[in-house]
Amino acid sequence: MSYDRTAAFMRQAGTIFVTLIGLLILTFCIGRLMPVDPVRAVVGEEADRATYEMVAERMGVNLPLHQQFFRYVGDIVQGDFGVSIRTGQPVINDIAHVMPATIELATFAIIGGAGLGIPLGILAAVRRNRPIDHVIRFLTLIGHSMPIFWTGMIGLIIFYAALDLVGGGGRISDYYIGLVPETTGFMLIDAMLAGDWEVFGDAVNHLILPASILGYSSMAYITRMTRSFMLDQLNQEYVITARVKGLSKSRTVWHHAFANIRVQLVTIVALAYGSLLEGAVLIETVFSWPGFGQYITNNMLIGDMNAVMTCVLLVGVIFIALNLLSDALYKIFDPRTR
Amino acid sequence: MNYFTKTLSACLVASVALSAPAFSATPPTMLVVGLSMNNILTLDPAAITGKETVQVLANIYDNLVSLDPVNRSQVNPQLAASWTVSPDKTAITFKMKDGLTFASGNPITSADVVWSFKRLMSLNLAQASFLKTHGFTAANADASFTAPDANTFVITLPKKVDPEIIVLTLGIVGPGSIYDSKTVIANEKNGDQGAAWLTNHSAGSGPYVLNEWRSNERAILDRNEKYWGEAPAMKRIMMRHLAESQSQRLMLEKGDIDIAFSMSAADLKAMEANKEVRTETIGGSGFYYLATSMKDEKFSKPKVREALRYLIDYQGLNETILPYFGKPRDRPIPNGIFGALPDAGYKLDVAKAKALLAEAGYPNGFKTTLRALSDAPFLNLATALQATLAQGGIQAEIITGSGDQIYGAMRERKFELLVGRGGGGQLPHPDSNLRAIVYNPNNSDESKLTNFQGWRTSFFDEKLNAMIDAALIESNKDAQIKQYGDIQTYYADLVPAIQPFSEVVDSVGMRADIKGLALNPSWSTQLRTVTKDR
Numbered sequence: 001m002s003y004d005r006t007a008a009f010m011r012q013a014g015t016i017f018v019t020l021i022g023l024l025i026l027t028f029c030i031g032r033l034m035p036v037d038p039v040r041a042v043v044g045e046e047a048d049r050a051t052y053e054m055v056a057e058r059m060g061v062n063l064p065l066h067q068q069f070f071r072y073v074g075d076i077v078q079g080d081f082g083v084s085i086r087t088g089q090p091v092i093n094d095i096a097h098v099m100p101a102t103i104e105l106a107t108f109a110i111i112g113g114a115g116l117g118i119p120l121g122i123l124a125a126v127r128r129n130r131p132i133d134h135v136i137r138f139l140t141l142i143g144h145s146m147p148i149f150w151t152g153m154i155g156l157i158i159f160y161a162a163l164d165l166v167g168g169g170g171r172i173s174d175y176y177i178g179l180v181p182e183t184t185g186f187m188l189i190d191a192m193l194a195g196d197w198e199v200f201g202d203a204v205n206h207l208i209l210p211a212s213i214l215g216y217s218s219m220a221y222i223t224r225m226t227r228s229f230m231l232d233q234l235n236q237e238y239v240i241t242a243r244v245k246g247l248s249k250s251r252t253v254w255h256h257a258f259a260n261i262r263v264q265l266v267t268i269v270a271l272a273y274g275s276l277l278e279g280a281v282l283i284e285t286v287f288s289w290p291g292f293g294q295y296i297t298n299n300m301l302i303g304d305m306n307a308v309m310t311c312v313l314l315v316g317v318i319f320i321a322l323n324l325l326s327d328a329l330y331k332i333f334d335p336r337t338r
Numbered sequence: 339m340n341y342f343t344k345t346l347s348a349c350l351v352a353s354v355a356l357s358a359p360a361f362s363a364t365p366p367t368m369l370v371v372g373l374s375m376n377n378i379l380t381l382d383p384a385a386i387t388g389k390e391t392v393q394v395l396a397n398i399y400d401n402l403v404s405l406d407p408v409n410r411s412q413v414n415p416q417l418a419a420s421w422t423v424s425p426d427k428t429a430i431t432f433k434m435k436d437g438l439t440f441a442s443g444n445p446i447t448s449a450d451v452v453w454s455f456k457r458l459m460s461l462n463l464a465q466a467s468f469l470k471t472h473g474f475t476a477a478n479a480d481a482s483f484t485a486p487d488a489n490t491f492v493i494t495l496p497k498k499v500d501p502e503i504i505v506l507t508l509g510i511v512g513p514g515s516i517y518d519s520k521t522v523i524a525n526e527k528n529g530d531q532g533a534a535w536l537t538n539h540s541a542g543s544g545p546y547v548l549n550e551w552r553s554n555e556r557a558i559l560d561r562n563e564k565y566w567g568e569a570p571a572m573k574r575i576m577m578r579h580l581a582e583s584q585s586q587r588l589m590l591e592k593g594d595i596d597i598a599f600s601m602s603a604a605d606l607k608a609m610e611a612n613k614e615v616r617t618e619t620i621g622g623s624g625f626y627y628l629a630t631s632m633k634d635e636k637f638s639k640p641k642v643r644e645a646l647r648y649l650i651d652y653q654g655l656n657e658t659i660l661p662y663f664g665k666p667r668d669r670p671i672p673n674g675i676f677g678a679l680p681d682a683g684y685k686l687d688v689a690k691a692k693a694l695l696a697e698a699g700y701p702n703g704f705k706t707t708l709r710a711l712s713d714a715p716f717l718n719l720a721t722a723l724q725a726t727l728a729q730g731g732i733q734a735e736i737i738t739g740s741g742d743q744i745y746g747a748m749r750e751r752k753f754e755l756l757v758g759r760g761g762g763g764q765l766p767h768p769d770s771n772l773r774a775i776v777y778n779p780n781n782s783d784e785s786k787l788t789n790f791q792g793w794r795t796s797f798f799d800e801k802l803n804a805m806i807d808a809a810l811i812e813s814n815k816d817a818q819i820k821q822y823g824d825i826q827t828y829y830a831d832l833v834p835a836i837q838p839f840s841e842v843v844d845s846v847g848m849r850a851d852i853k854g855l856a857l858n859p860s861w862s863t864q865l866r867t868v869t870k871d872r
Contacts, residue, residue: 043387049789084553153582
C-alpha cells in the first residue's frame with residue numbers, strides 16, 4: 001500500500017513538473033516569437049544603434065534563444081525570478097504587491113458568482129420551462145454575451161457617475177491612501193487590522209462594483225452548468241423514487257440530488273476562480289485596479305519575459321493547486337473516490 | 339422567504355451599509371492628476387522615454403534653465419542665474435544661483451551639474467541622444483563638462499554648433515535634469531550610478547519630491563519644504579494611472595480628479611457642454627505624416643510622391659479626425675519655432691494627382707500597403723487616407739498593429755506607405771525637427787541609422803544634409819532664419835518621403851476651478867503654480 005501511494009505521489013509530481021516546464025517553454029517561445037521588442041521599450045523609439053545594442057547585451061536578448069531560456073530556468077531554480085523591465089523591481093516583489101489586489105477582487109467575485117449562481121441554477125432546473133427558468137437563463141445569456149469591459153464602463157457611468165453609489169477607479173479614494181499600514185496587501189484586512197472603519201468602508205465602496213461585474217460574469221457560467229448538472233440528476237430514477245416514497249421536494253433536491261452534483265460544482269467553481277485570478281485584466285483596466293491581470297498583460301506587451309514567465313509559472317501553480325484541492329474535496333463529497 | 343433568500347438579502351444590505359459614501363471633490367491642497375502610466379518604466383531622468391515620464395519629473399527635478407511655455411524661443415534661468423557664450427562660440431559658462439539646496443538639504447553646486455551630465459553620457463541611454471547629436475560622448479565628457487569653481491559650470495562644445503541649441507537642450511527634462519550627486523552616489527549599487535535606486539526614488543531640487551511610485555498605479559509627489567523658489571500651493575500631487583480615457587472623463591466630471599492628461603478626442607468633445615470642466619490645447623511636439631519608402635521603385639519617383647501629396651485631405655483630416663490633437667501643417671518645422679515658413683497650402687487635388695501618376699507611368703494607379711498603429715487616431719487617419727488614395731487610383735491595403743509591428747517595419751525599411759507621428763520637436767529648435775524627420779547622414783542599409791526617419795524612408799540628399807548642418811552653426815540669427823526658410827523650400831521641391839499634414843497639439847481636460855496651469859509644449863508642465871478656486 002505504501003509503495004502504491006509513493007508511486008502515485010511520484011507520478012503526480014512528475015506530471016506537475018512536466019506541465020510547468022511545458023508551460024514555460026511554450027510561453028517563452030510565444031514571447032520571443034511575438035513582434036514585441038523589450039529593448040525598444042526601454043530605449044525608446046529615437047535611440048541610436050549603439051544605445052540599442054548596449055541595452056540588448058545587458059538584457060541578454062541577443063543570446064541564442066535556448067541560452068536565454070536555460071539562463072532563466074537556472075535563475076529560478078536558485079530562487080532568482082529576475083527584475084521587471086517595467087518596474088525595475090524584483091518580479092517576485094511586484095507579484096507580492098499585485099496578487100492581493102486580484103485575490104481580493106476574485107474572491108469577492110466568486111463568492112457572489114457561486115453564491116448566487118448555484119442556487120439560481122438549481123432553481124432554474126427545478127422550475128424547468130417555467131417563467132423563472134426563462135428569466136434566469138436570459139440573465140445568464142446576458143452575462144455570457146456582454147463584453148465585460150463594456151459592462152464595466154456602463155456600471156461606472158450608472159453607479160459611480162450618475163448615482164454616486166460606488167467609488168471610481170482604484171482600490172481606495174486618494175484621500176485615504178497611506179492612512180492604514182500595508183500589512184497584508186489586502187485592503188479590507190489591513191483596514192480591519194488598523195481598526196479604521198472609514199477606510200474599510202471606502203475600500204468596500206471601490207470593490208463592490210468591479211467584484212459584482214466579475215461575479216455576474218462567473219455567475220452566468222456557474223448557473224448554466226449547475227442547471228445542466230441538476231437536470232441530469234432530477235431525471236434519475238432515485239429522485240422519482242424518493243418523491244414517491246414521500247420525501248419533500250426540497251429535501252429531495254438539496255439532500256439527494258444536490259449531493260450528487262457537489263463534486264462537479266467544485267470543479268467548475270475552482271476553474272472559475274482560477275480564471276478570475278489570472279484573467280480579470282479588462283475589468284482591472286476599466287477600474288484602474290492594480291492587479292495581476294494588468295501586470296502580466298502590460299509586461300507581455302513590452303516583452304518583459306522575466307515577469308511574464310514568472311507569472312505564467314504562478315498561474316500554472318495556482319491551477320494545479322486548485323485541481324489538487326478539487327481532488328481532495330471529491331474525496332470528502334464522494335466516498336466512492338476514497 | 340426561505341433561509342437562502344434571507345441570508346442573501348442580509349449580505350446585500352450589509353455591503354451597502356458598510357460602504358462609505360463615495361468621496362467627491364479632491365481635497366483643496368491636493369492636486370489629483372489622471373494619466374496613462376503605461377509608458378513609465380523608470381523615474382531616472384537619464385533613462386526615461388516618453389511624454390508621461392517628463393510630465394512627472396518636471397515637478398521633481400530642476401535644470402540649469404527652463405523652457406518658456408509661451409514663447410518657445412525663450413529660455414529662462416532656473417538653477418543658473420545667467421550664462422554667457424564665449425566669443426568663438428565654443429563654450430558656454432553658467433553662473434549658478436547662490437544658496438540653493440536639493441530636497442535633501444545638500445547644497446546645489448556646479449560639481450552636481452558636472453556629475454549629472456557625465457552620468458548622462460556614461461549611462462548612454464535614451465536621453466543621451468540629445469547631446470550625442472552634437473558630438474558629446476562619454477569619452478569627451480571630462481573635457482566637455484567642467485566646474486572651475488562651486489558656482490560656475492562650463493560646457494565646452496566638442497564640435498561647432500549653434501550654442502543656442504545647447505542651451506535649449508539643457509532646458510529639456512531628462513538630459514538637462516540636475517541630480518543631488520551625493521544622495522545618488524550613496525545609493526549606488528554595483529557601479530550602476532544609482533540607476534536602480536533612481537527608478538523609484540528622486541534626488542532633485544524641484545518643488546516636489548517623489549514620495550512613492552507604483553508602476554501602473556500611482557505616483558505621489560509631496561511638496562519640497564526646502565524648495566528654493568515660491569512654495570507651491572498644493573501640498574501633494576497624486577498622479578493616478580487611469581489607462582482608459584472614459585474613466586478619466588467620468589472621474590474628471592465627478593470631481594475625483596482635477597486634471598486629465600490622456601483623454602481621447604471623443605471624450606474631450608463629450609465634455610464640451612459641461613461647465614464644470616474645460617479643455618486647454620497647446621502646441622506639442624512633432625507631426626502626423628504620411629511616409630513613403632523610397633526603397634520601393636514606385637515611391638522612388640518624385641512624381642509619384644508628388645501625387646501622394648495631392649491625395650491627402652489636409653483639411654478633412656484635421657477637422658474630423660484630429661481636433662484636439664493636431665492642427666494643419668505641411669512644413670517640417672512647426673509653427674511658433676523660429677525659421678518656420680507659412681504652410682505651402684497643399685490641398686486634396688485628385689485630378690492633379692492622377693495627372694502626376696500618369697506622367698510617372700501609372701495611369702491606372704497601383705496597389706500598395708499602408709501601415710498604421712491600431713490605436714486612435716492612426717487607424718482613422720489610415721482609413722481616410724485609403725479613401726483619398728483610392729480616388730487617385732491607388733489601392734492601399736491597411737496593415738495595423740502595435741508599435742513594434744508598424745515602426746519595426748519602418749526601422750527595417752520594409753514598408754511602402756505608413757501613417758505615423760514623430761519628427762522631434764520636444765526641443766524648440768528647427769534643427770530638432772529637421773534632424774529627426776529629414777536628415778540622413780548615411781543611406782546604406784548597413785548603417786542602421788534607425789533614429790533618423792530620413793534613413794528609415796531611404797530619403798537621402800547630400801545638399802539638404804549640408805544645408806541643415808550649415809544652418810545649425812550659422813551665428814547670424816537673420817541669416818540662420820533665412821537658411822531654415824531655404825531648407826523648407828528646397829525640401830518641398832525635392833518632394834520628400836515624409837509629408838506632414840498636421841502638427842501635434844496636446845489637449846488637457848481639467849476642472850473649471852483650476853487656476854495657474856501653464857501647459858508647456860516641451861511636455862515639462864510645472865504643477866507648482868496650480869491653485870484651486872474653492
